[in-house]
Amino acid sequence: AIFASVERVNAELFTLTYGAIVRQLLTDLEEVEEVNKQLDQMGYNIGIRMIDEFLAKSNVSRCVDFKETAEVIAKVGFKMFLGVSASVTNWDSEGTCCSIVLEDNPLVDFVELPDTCQGLYYCNILSGVIRGALEMVSMKTEVTWLRDMLRGDDANELQVKLIKQVPEEYPYKDDE
């Protein structure tokens, strides 16, 4: 239902555009490591803006803890933007680290990585988006890839680790 509430476009355009960008970055930046960094940075910039649209349109109420936040990202966030939903697993005992598993991912449709791209995290933009979006709601996280379908794994698995929760600062101060 959430996906029906947003304007949608042809996914091929998105998938092929992303692919063409990665390809151009590989040519221009040469080092795979630099491309990973650039994709993460682009994702971060997107995430810090996308969170506004998400909060405005998703009607989710405030999450009580990081566990709920992760569920919302997987079930509502991915659905709203990419039209697919993900699942959350592998929680640690403190409830500050989990995995988001994506079995269906429009970014990798029609993609096959040549051997020359070893070390490339093709979908690194996604980890950036999550990190950026969470930072805007006061959660500093570290997001890393554990499994990658383009590297032969059976799913895409992103580990999201909560580093610290910044207490919200209210914009008002007592007048002097």
Add this chain to the structure above:
Amino acid sequence: MGREVSESCVDSLLTEMVSSYCNSFYANKPDLAARRIEAIGYQVGHQLSERYTMDRPRFGDHLEAIKFICKDFWSELFKKQIDNLKTNHRGTFVLQDNRFRWLTRMSVEPTPESPDASDDPESKASQATSMHLYFPCGIIRGALSNLGIPCAVSADISNLPACSFVVRIKV
């Protein structure tokens, strides 16, 4: 119905792509940035037209191919057709979209060329708009090139939110 993603995914990806090339990699070389952005579009257009023409017979002439771009191809991307097609019958075609989707979210007016353009924020804005247009120009050029038609494509936004793409076929 094919697979879909939210429009904001495409919008944010394009914004980020243009800003990476214009502000980080080639901050002082706008023409290099433009060439890269056009190349990305070319790649996308080439692949899309390959996919959309798989089950079609070959086009008989240039006009048929251009019409395909105006109708089927444009509809796949923007859910609408090109509104107006003009040609001089000598290899130049003008494809006008009265409300080009990728520009509707930009609030800039094009400025006529002014001599001291570089510091003027308005011309910065119009430069940013034209950077965004290299991508769809590349898409059209890539799509036509996949159909065996080498051409040059430029965009004219003197009538915003309408956008005209000028296709000059190389002979």
